[in-house]
Amino acid sequence: MRLDKFLKVSRLIKRRTVAKEVTEQGRVWLNGREAKPSASVKPGDELKIQFGQKLVTVRVERVADSVRKEEAGEMYTILKEEGIGS
Template identity: 60%
Template sequence: MRLDKFLKVSRLIKRRTLAKEVADQGRITINGVTAKASSTLSKGDELVIKFGQKLVTVKVNELKETVRKDEADMLYSVIKEEKVNS
């Protein structure tokens, strides 16, 4: 599954266009490698996403094309959240 689509379906980022912009700015890594919006995700991958002053590390548990809002958080597990001092 494409990275931008996963971010939207999992509701980590609300809109796919915003997910694409964040990825194109180099603010997302998959298993330590800077990712593009078109990067392919696999089950078990580790994402690090930079949201402003916060770094969020999540592990991909499942890949689904569609999911209900209340089930979206089952697609990933938050490993850690940390503040970034710029």
């Protein structure tokens, strides 16, 4: 599954266009490398996403084309949340 679609389906980012923009700005890393929106995501991958002054690290648990809102949180596990700067 494409990275931008995973971010949207898992509800880490609300809209796919926003996920694409964030990724193109270099604020998403896949397994330690800066990722492109079209990068392939699979279970076991580690994502780092910069949200403003916060860096969130998650592990991909499963990939699905569509899930209900209640199940979206099961697609990933948050490993770490840390502040940046200040």
